Amino acid sequence: xxxxxxxxxxxxxxxxxxxxxxxxxxxxxxxxxxxxxxxxxxxxxxxxxxxxxxxxxxxxxxxxxxxxxxxxxxxxxxxxxxxxxxxxxxxxxxxxxxxxxxxxxxxxxxxxxxxxxxxxxxxxxxxxxxxxxxxxxxxxxxxxxxxxxxxxxxxxxxxxxxxxxxxxxxxxxxxxxxxxxxxxxxxxxxxxxxxxxxxxxxxxxxxxxxxxxxxxxxxxxxxxxxxxxxxxxxxxxxxxxxxxxxxxxxxxxxxxxxxxxxxxxxxxxxxxxxxxxxxxxxxxxxxxxxxxxxxxxxxxxxxxxxxxxxxxxxxxxxxxxxxxxxxxxxxx
Amino acid sequence: xxxxxxxxxxxxxxxxxxxxxxxxxxxxxxxxxxxxxxxxxxxxxxxxxxxxxxxxxxxxxxxxxxxxxxxxxxxxxxxxxxxxxxxxxxxxxxxxxxxxxxxxxxxxxxxxxxxxxxxxxxxxxxxxxxxxxxxxxxxxxxxxxxxxxxxxxxxxxxxxxxxxxxxxxxxxxxxxxxxxxxxxxxxxxxxxxxxxxxxxxxxxxxxxxxxxxxxxxxxxxxxxxxxxxxxxxxxxxxxxxxxxxxxxxxxxxxxxxxxxxxxxxxxxxxxxxxxxxxxxxxxxxxxx
Numbered sequence: 093x094x095x096x097x098x099x100x101x102x103x104x105x106x107x108x109x110x111x112x113x114x115x116x117x118x119x120x121x122x123x124x125x126x127x128x129x130x131x132x133x134x135x136x137x138x139x140x141x142x143x144x145x146x147x148x149x150x151x152x153x154x155x156x157x158x159x160x161x162x163x164x165x166x167x168x169x170x171x172x173x174x175x176x177x178x179x180x181x182x183x184x185x186x187x188x189x190x191x192x193x194x195x196x197x198x199x200x201x202x203x204x205x206x207x208x209x210x211x212x213x214x215x216x217x218x219x220x221x222x223x224x225x226x227x228x229x230x231x232x233x234x235x236x237x238x239x240x241x242x243x244x245x246x247x248x249x250x251x252x253x254x255x256x257x258x259x260x261x262x263x264x265x266x267x268x269x270x271x272x273x274x275x276x277x278x279x280x281x282x283x284x285x286x287x288x289x290x291x292x293x294x295x296x297x298x299x300x301x302x303x304x305x306x307x308x309x310x311x312x313x314x315x316x317x318x319x320x321x322x323x324x325x326x327x328x329x330x331x332x333x334x335x336x337x338x339x340x341x342x343x344x345x346x347x348x349x350x351x352x353x354x355x356x357x358x359x360x361x362x363x364x365x366x367x368x369x370x371x372x373x374x375x376x377x378x379x380x381x382x383x384x385x386x387x388x389x390x391x392x393x394x395x396x397x398x399x400x401x402x403x404x405x406x407x408x409x410x411x412x413x414x415x416x417x418x419x420x421x422x423x424x
Numbered sequence: 425x426x427x428x429x430x431x432x433x434x435x436x437x438x439x440x441x442x443x444x445x446x447x448x449x450x451x452x453x454x455x456x457x458x459x460x461x462x463x464x465x466x467x468x469x470x471x472x473x474x475x476x477x478x479x480x481x482x483x484x485x486x487x488x489x490x491x492x493x494x495x496x497x498x499x500x501x502x503x504x505x506x507x508x509x510x511x512x513x514x515x516x517x518x519x520x521x522x523x524x525x526x527x528x529x530x531x532x533x534x535x536x537x538x539x540x541x542x543x544x545x546x547x548x549x550x551x552x553x554x555x556x557x558x559x560x561x562x563x564x565x566x567x568x569x570x571x572x573x574x575x576x577x578x579x580x581x582x583x584x585x586x587x588x589x590x591x592x593x594x595x596x597x598x599x600x601x602x603x604x605x606x607x608x609x610x611x612x613x614x615x616x617x618x619x620x621x622x623x624x625x626x627x628x629x630x631x632x633x634x635x636x637x638x639x640x641x642x643x644x645x646x647x648x649x650x651x652x653x654x655x656x657x658x659x660x661x662x663x664x665x666x667x668x669x670x671x672x673x674x675x676x677x678x679x680x681x682x683x684x685x686x687x688x689x690x691x692x693x694x695x696x697x698x699x700x701x702x703x704x705x706x707x708x709x710x711x712x
Binding site for chain 1: 541544545546547548551555560562563645646647648649650651660662663664665667
């Protein structure tokens with residue numbers, strides 16, 4: 093019965109995937125706009141792995157909302173590796189015992205092979221003269237941002253504004269909370285996600301400024317044309333990380349630990365870093381950062397660890413029920 | 425008398441109602457349909473063709489068809505059996521069965537998907553056993569077929585029950601009294617009577633199977649080129665700022681919908697003709 097089932101599923105697979113000849117397969121569960129990065133990265137790694145070990149690998153991608161993806165992995169999606177855009181999501185898998193507890197130490201740079209920064213997208217010519225976080229809280233400015241409580245994009249915006257306010261002369265948590273409250277009052281709505289926020293700003297022409305990832309700006313340029321908006325770098329902003337991890341339970345079961353680990357390690361290689369840069373993500377390699385300086389103007393950034401004492405702590409203090417966001421929102 | 429009075433409403437009432445109806449249709453059905461094709465062809469025909477040739481889109485189209493075909497035999501078997509039992513027999517719990525058949529209409533598709541995760545997911549009831557035996561249901565094609573099945577199984581039964589109830593069981597009883605076996609009776613008497621209704625139900629459930637998003641999205645796992653159906657693929661392409669790709673895929677769904685509509689109209693027309701023929705055959709006493 094089992095063998096019948098297996099041959100049936102093998103038949104289905106070969107019908108659906110077109111090739112069942114590869115020696116091993118890796119599945120990478122990733123967030124939804126990461127497709128271009130890994131579409132270009134996978135052939136690079138396949139070539140490298142083939143040259144190194146002679147084994148041809150089949151690489152599969154699964155993309156969806158970051159939190160939805162880790163939920164699926166926890167429910168049995170057999171992903172060998174996860175490449176996410178929020179540390180909380182990988183942390184969730186660590187709590188479930190699918191990912192090593194010390195996953196941030198398994199790879200360099202906090203297990204984040206590349207980074208991005210939160211930037212402002214403003215209308216052409218920057219008619220409202222928006223230059224820094226302080227301008228976004230001014231009366232009469234409309235800010236488009238996804239919901240801070242449940243989207244990565246929204247959380248990053250919230251933390252960036254908070255950290256900026258902390259670093260102002262005489263800044264403290266009380267003042268930061270007041271400032272973020274003022275800024276959020278300028279949001280006519282909370283978009284459901286990054287893509288929704290972009291559509292609101294670019295297509296519905298709502299708002300004066302959109303806060304989003306630097307990498308997203310290039311995607312927006314691809315779809316809506318470069319001349320329709322300007323990118324503004326604030327004086328201080330959040331360096332967003334893109335954590336990666338091996339899913340221990342899956343690689344043990346499938347026997348793909350070596351391949352999965354190499355797949356992630358190779359993200360830090362010259363080729364992997366260059367690929368990230370070409371997809372508008374800031375590489376960790378300082379030489380490449382210099383080479384692609386035209387894409388990546390210098391910007392003063394902070395990490396969540398530096399200002400908020402880790403992603404988990406930031407989440408609990410600000411976004412969990414009863415956190416600072418709830419307090420601000422009730423006041424509003 | 426009533427029917428003449430109904431058409432004697434003042435002209436302005438009639439035109440306002442007509443205008444409202446048509447205006448609503450135009451804004452909520454016509455415009456979106458046009459918009460799908462306008463967006464799909466926004467960068468010209470070559471870009472459209474290129475987007476459809478993308479292997480992941482091609483595999484999404486293929487998977488959508490595979491799932492629709494896979495659920496079909498189950499839906500037909502269940503639909504005919506349930507309608508048969510309900511229309512031709514009386515038994516305890518009949519109304520419960522009718523209510524249960526309507527369950528998928530009442531339950532949100534997302535909840536339906538989550539039910540399967542609860543049952544077959546790795547933390548679910550059967551998760552341990554399934555993974556020990558290396559049977560993949562969730563985040564693979566079987567799970568998607570199950571979810572689609574759950575969403576679409578009422579359509580055929582719902583279509584057949586009133587039809588079979590109206591037809592009664594006289595003809596079947598006659599066939600049996602003339603010595604027909606069960607199978608002969610079904611094939612020669614029942615099936616010819618219900619064939620257009622059955623086809624109608626098949627078309628409806630098929631349209632739903634190909635368009636289903638919520639339930640399938642929950643159990644799919646979104647593995648590109650493997651477990652993405654067309655509706656899921658449309659969302660992903662759209663989220664990736666690939667408007668042409670998303671709307672090209674959406675246009676395929678819209679075309680499928682149009683084909684369904686034409687097929688549905690043809691079947692409806694055939695059904696009407698058949699009933700007209702039936703009533704024409706009836707003896708005169710019934711019309712008085």
